[in-house]
Amino acid sequence: MSRLLRFISILVSLLLAIVLLVSYLQSWFPPAEMRSLAFLGFVFPYLWITCAVFLLIFILLRWMSAAMIMGLALLVTVCGMSNIINFVPSAQKDVESGKVLKIMTYNVHYFSGDGNGVEIAVKEMGEMFDSVDIVCLQEASAGSMLKKVSKGKSLKELFGFDYEISDHSTKKMPKYGGISQTILSRYPIEIDAPRDDEMDRVVLSSHVDVAGKRVRLINCHLESIKLSPKEIEFVVDSAMHAEIVKDAGSNLRSTYRKMKNAFEARTVQTKYLMELIGQEKGSTIVCGDFNDTPISYTYHTLRGELEDSFSKSFMIWGDTYNGKLPPIRIDYIMHTSDIETKSYMINPKACSDHYAVRAELVIK
Numbered sequence: 001m002s003r004l005l006r007f008i009s010i011l012v013s014l015l016l017a018i019v020l021l022v023s024y025l026q027s028w029f030p031p032a033e034m035r036s037l038a039f040l041g042f043v044f045p046y047l048w049i050t051c052a053v054f055l056l057i058f059i060l061l062r063w064m065s066a067a068m069i070m071g072l073a074l075l076v077t078v079c080g081m082s083n084i085i086n087f088v089p090s091a092q093k094d095v096e097s098g099k100v101l102k103i104m105t106y107n108v109h110y111f112s113g114d115g116n117g118v119e120i121a122v123k124e125m126g127e128m129f130d131s132v133d134i135v136c137l138q139e140a141s142a143g144s145m146l147k148k149v150s151k152g153k154s155l156k157e158l159f160g161f162d163y164e165i166s167d168h169s170t171k172k173m174p175k176y177g178g179i180s181q182t183i184l185s186r187y188p189i190e191i192d193a194p195r196d197d198e199m200d201r202v203v204l205s206s207h208v209d210v211a212g213k214r215v216r217l218i219n220c221h222l223e224s225i226k227l228s229p230k231e232i233e234f235v236v237d238s239a240m241h242a243e244i245v246k247d248a249g250s251n252l253r254s255t256y257r258k259m260k261n262a263f264e265a266r267t268v269q270t271k272y273l274m275e276l277i278g279q280e281k282g283s284t285i286v287c288g289d290f291n292d293t294p295i296s297y298t299y300h301t302l303r304g305e306l307e308d309s310f311s312k313s314f315m316i317w318g319d320t321y322n323g324k325l326p327p328i329r330i331d332y333i334m335h336t337s338d339i340e341t342k343s344y345m346i347n348p349k350a351c352s353d354h355y356a357v358r359a360e361l362v363i364k
Contacts, residue, residue: 009058009066016054017073020047024077027300031263038263041295042328048074048081082311083294084329089312098364099211100342102131105287105333107138107221107354111146121351122149122158128347128356129159133186134208138221138289140166140182156184165191167204181219181288189217199272210363213283218276220288222298223265225258266291270298277305283363287333289354294329306334309359313344320346320355333359340364 023040031038051070058067082088108125111118129135140155149158156164161184181204183189192205204219277284286306292298294308310318310332319327331354335341342360349356 006063006065009061009063010069013054013058013066013069013073016047016051017069020044020051020073020077023047024080024295027080027295027297029297030267031297032267038297039259041293044077044080044293044295045084048077080295083299083308085317086310086313089314098340098362099213101210101215101361101363102133102358103285103287103333103361104128104132104135104356104358105138105219105289105331106135106356107289107331107352108140109352109354110139110141111149112352118146118149122146124349124351126159128349128351128358129161129184132358133210134189134217135159135161135184136204136217136219136287137182137184138219140180155182159184162186163189165189165204165206167200181221183217183219187211195276196272199269202269203273203276205276213363215363216280216282216284218273218284218286218288220269220273220286220290222269222288222290222292223262224291225262262291263297266296266298270301274301274305282336283338284336285333285339285361286335287331287357289331291330299332302332302334305336307337307339307341309333309335309341309344309361312341318346320357321353322350322355323353331355331357333357333361335361338364 019040022037023044026034026037026040029037051074055067055070055074058064058070106125106128108121111121111125137155154164156162163185164182165185166180166182181202183204183206185208187208187210189206189208192207194200195205202221202223206217206219208215208217273286277286284306286302290298290302310329317327318329320331321328333341333344340362342362344359345357347356347358
């Protein structure tokens, strides 16, 4: 009986190890080519934790063959987990003295207030923005809801900044206004010439003068999955209400289709973004709502060229999405290696369906 249990433990550890490795390595390949495997990126952290629990069980039972398999799989994938749960911040580099730039990225969800009311949201955002030099906004549309509060003021006037640029998207919704990315700055900033009508809708490229240093700043809002409330409930509610169970087939198909389409769109957008980053050398900051996890093709590709400010934080589970989906980090502040992260934090105020991400960057 003991030998049978040991044999089963080895099979279980092999199966879990293979699934864990595949969920980790899928981020190396474009989702457009490996659509099905891309879905495993969402379950990677839960798989990793499950494997860690099994490792402890195997060690306690002294089933060392199974423990070795499990431990090896965890060791190989630990870098992926460190992008999600950061217990040990990466060491600060020796940097020359430079200008500290306080920057924030925030998907403000059309200033809808996330149920707290536009007035309260704008007031709390103003308090957050008061402590930063630059804020990169996504879904920063000045529709009818915001106009009641802004009373004709521009966003830079409303929040007390000196400069404002926007992508000026032509897609309009009366309640929300034009869907746009906006950058508010206390330093002189200029928008780069448009390159691609479709891509300029999701990537706002600019240059900012930070105390005499020219820095490239790119604000992104990559393709969203756009799940409906019913589809979100289908994904997160294990009990599921009767009407959702009844429509389980259609919910599953539509959820899969939307996620697949979003994966494919972000593959194209990531390629464009990498081309944009590679156009010129020099200090570059890329931030925004990537709508993708740290175990994704988008993140893996960008980390090949950029550093993630999160890596300098001491943070257990960096959650930037304020919604019904499980805790997930999809908003980022990244930069080239000549820039150093001094501090990083996620603001817990719920003014939107995202949380604001703030970092202090040393510009040499």
